[in-house]
Amino acid sequence: MSWEVVIGLEVHVQINTATKAFCGCSTAFGSEPNSQTCPVCLGMPGQLPVLNSEAVDKTILTGLAINAHINLESRFDRKNYFYPDLPKGYQISQFAIPLVEGGYLDIPAKDGGEKRIGITRIHMEEDAGKSMHEGLDGVSHIDLNRSGVPLMEIVSEPDMRSADEAVAYLKQLHQLIVFLGVSGANMEMGQFRCDANVSVHRPGTPFGTRAELKNLNSFRFIKQAIEYEVNRQIELIEDGGKVVQETRLFDSTTGESRSMRGKEEAHDYRYFPDPDLPPLRVSQQDVDAIRAGMPELPGQLRQRFETEYGLSSYDADVLTQTRELACWYESLVAAHPADPKRCANWMANELLGRLKEAGCEIEQSPVSAARLAGLLDRIADNTISGKIAKDVLDAMMASDASADAIIESKGLKQVSDSGEIDAIILAVMEENPDQVTGYRGGKDRLFGFFVGQVMKASRGKANPALVNERLLELLKG
Amino acid sequence: MDIDVKKVAMLARIRLTDAEAAELGPQLGGIIGYIEKLAEVNTEGVAPTAHPHDAAMPLRANVVSNGNRREQLQAVAPNVESGLYVVPKVIE
Numbered sequence: 001m002s003w004e005v006v007i008g009l010e011v012h013v014q015i016n017t018a019t020k021a022f023c024g025c026s027t028a029f030g031s032e033p034n035s036q037t038c039p040v041c042l043g044m045p046g047q048l049p050v051l052n053s054e055a056v057d058k059t060i061l062t063g064l065a066i067n068a069h070i071n072l073e074s075r076f077d078r079k080n081y082f083y084p085d086l087p088k089g090y091q092i093s094q095f096a097i098p099l100v101e102g103g104y105l106d107i108p109a110k111d112g113g114e115k116r117i118g119i120t121r122i123h124m125e126e127d128a129g130k131s132m133h134e135g136l137d138g139v140s141h142i143d144l145n146r147s148g149v150p151l152m153e154i155v156s157e158p159d160m161r162s163a164d165e166a167v168a169y170l171k172q173l174h175q176l177i178v179f180l181g182v183s184g185a186n187m188e189m190g191q192f193r194c195d196a197n198v199s200v201h202r203p204g205t206p207f208g209t210r211a212e213l214k215n216l217n218s219f220r221f222i223k224q225a226i227e228y229e230v231n232r233q234i235e236l237i238e239d240g241g242k243v244v245q246e247t248r249l250f251d252s253t254t255g256e257s258r259s260m261r262g263k264e265e266a267h268d269y270r271y272f273p274d275p276d277l278p279p280l281r282v283s284q285q286d287v288d289a290i291r292a293g294m295p296e297l298p299g300q301l302r303q304r305f306e307t308e309y310g311l312s313s314y315d316a317d318v319l320t321q322t323r324e325l326a327c328w329y330e331s332l333v334a335a336h337p338a339d340p341k342r343c344a345n346w347m348a349n350e351l352l353g354r355l356k357e358a359g360c361e362i363e364q365s366p367v368s369a370a371r372l373a374g375l376l377d378r379i380a381d382n383t384i385s386g387k388i389a390k391d392v393l394d395a396m397m398a399s400d401a402s403a404d405a406i407i408e409s410k411g412l413k414q415v416s417d418s419g420e421i422d423a424i425i426l427a428v429m430e431e432n433p434d435q436v437t438g439y440r441g442g443k444d445r446l447f448g449f450f451v452g453q454v455m456k457a458s459r460g461k462a463n464p465a466l467v468n469e470r471l472l473e474l475l476k477g
Numbered sequence: 478m479d480i481d482v483k484k485v486a487m488l489a490r491i492r493l494t495d496a497e498a499a500e501l502g503p504q505l506g507g508i509i510g511y512i513e514k515l516a517e518v519n520t521e522g523v524a525p526t527a528h529p530h531d532a533a534m535p536l537r538a539n540v541v542s543n544g545n546r547r548e549q550l551q552a553v554a555p556n557v558e559s560g561l562y563v564v565p566k567v568i569e
Binding site: 017037042050051056083131281 | 534546
């Protein structure tokens with residue numbers, strides 16, 4: 001009998017507000033250590049936290065995007081634990097009544113359909129500071145610039161059954177967060193952090209005891225860590241052992257996890273309502289206004305790109321990875337409306353490839369949508385072939401010149417004059433009498449040889465369709 | 478009311494001798510017992526009180542209002558280095 005894997009995920013997302021959750025300190029990344037702190041986020045006595053309205057709005061927006069219920073009244077609680085990067089000795093969080101409850105995300109399933117992953121809740125809380133240990137002897141260093149930065153914690157149901165499903169859910173969630181513009185969601189910068197609860201059991205029996213995996217800061221590590229944990233638990237049980245409920249820290253350099261059991265007892269958080277913070281009340285009108293401002297979401301956009309522009313699901317997927325990509329594609333189509341598919345091909349295959357090599361995002365593309373459209377126009381009207389167009393695009397990446405200017409200055413205009421093409425063909429035939437005889441004797445596959453020679457002789461400028469047509473004619477003899 | 482005084486002390490990072498724990502146990506038990514009197518009140522149909530004041534949370538605009546006051550704020554710290562707080566090593 002096989003084992004079934006059960007995974008639930010907790011994702012901490014840094015909300016991209018200008019200021020912290022409960023004070024007017026900046027949240028800018030990479031500033032001088034401890035330069036963005038105040039008595040509130042340092043946990044000094046006698047201070048009163050006041051909640052950031054933008055953090056509330058962005059959490060509500062995220063809740064609406066996962067089809068969840070928004071609690072018009074929610075509460076804040078204190079989660080107590082001791083750690084030097086948590087100066088108050090407690091984290092302000094939402095325990096009993098979170099702002100958002102009961103949503104879902106549909107992820108692509110193995111059978112090609114969709115699988116619904118339940119989302120239990122999204123609650124608001126504050127981030128802790130940063131501790132540094134490396135290269136220090138007997139001490140740690142603390143930077144509290146991050147202390148009090150607003151977070152939303154998105155808690156899924158234990159609905160995932162494999163590491164791949166967990167990664168698919170996370171990628172979908174990550175894309176959604178990016179689209180909504182509620183977080184930078186940069187995983188390396190810790191703006192999108194994942195903890196995984198993993199257990200195994202025999203199908204049809206109650207869930208097994210779970211272990212919590214921490215410190216998963218890339219999609220690859222998440223997959224590795226879950227797979228390692230699943231194998232560890234199955235081996236343990238099959239050897240007659242028992243899984244204990246514990247927190248495990250994944251080490252990406254060894255690909256293994258180790259127990260943090262020593263901390264278990266400290267995980268008695270003694271939540272209680274924060275007396276400094278009265279209930280958070282939001283009005284239905286506020287929620288409706290936020291819903292009205294909701295941008296088009298990735299799934300809807302993908303669907304629309306397929307139906308409205310006739311794109312393949314692959315291209316539609318590539319071009320809806322971020323809101324910036326989708327916007328760029330739509331401005332390209334607006335500038336070259338005749339052929340949305342050509343737009344997709346050139347953007348997805350040619351432009352994005354070159355941008356990746358140059359290490360820049362679509363927003364920094366040296367070629368604007370209007371300029372690329374100018375190039376596509378010249379392919380459409382047969383001024384240049386697709387092959388020459390790739391060279392023109394290379395030149396455009398390195399200059400501000402228009403496609404027309406480059407075609408003109410480099411003399412790349414396609415030769416579509418049948419007289420000129422005939423002259424080239426006849427010269428090629430004269431140079432290769434054996435191949436001509438061979439072709440005429442029935443070696444049809446030599447046709448490709450002639451096409452190649454003619455294109456070469458014209459330095460790629462001959463109109464390929466016309467070359468084919470004239471070659472057929474002239475080779476007949 | 479029986480209380481695990483040692484555990485509570487550990488959670489609060491307070492070091493107690495056995496004699497102190499033995500003395501404090503009944504005292505804490507007495508306090509909890511006193512508060513437990515509230516359980517005798519019939520609260521059927523009464524909504525739980527979220528906050529003693531019937532107030533909603535005021536919100537703050539998302540505007541930076543604090544500058545860099547590191548020097549002043551770190552003046553009370555026992556140990557700082559290059560702008561960082563120095564604490565006993567905390568990693569396992």
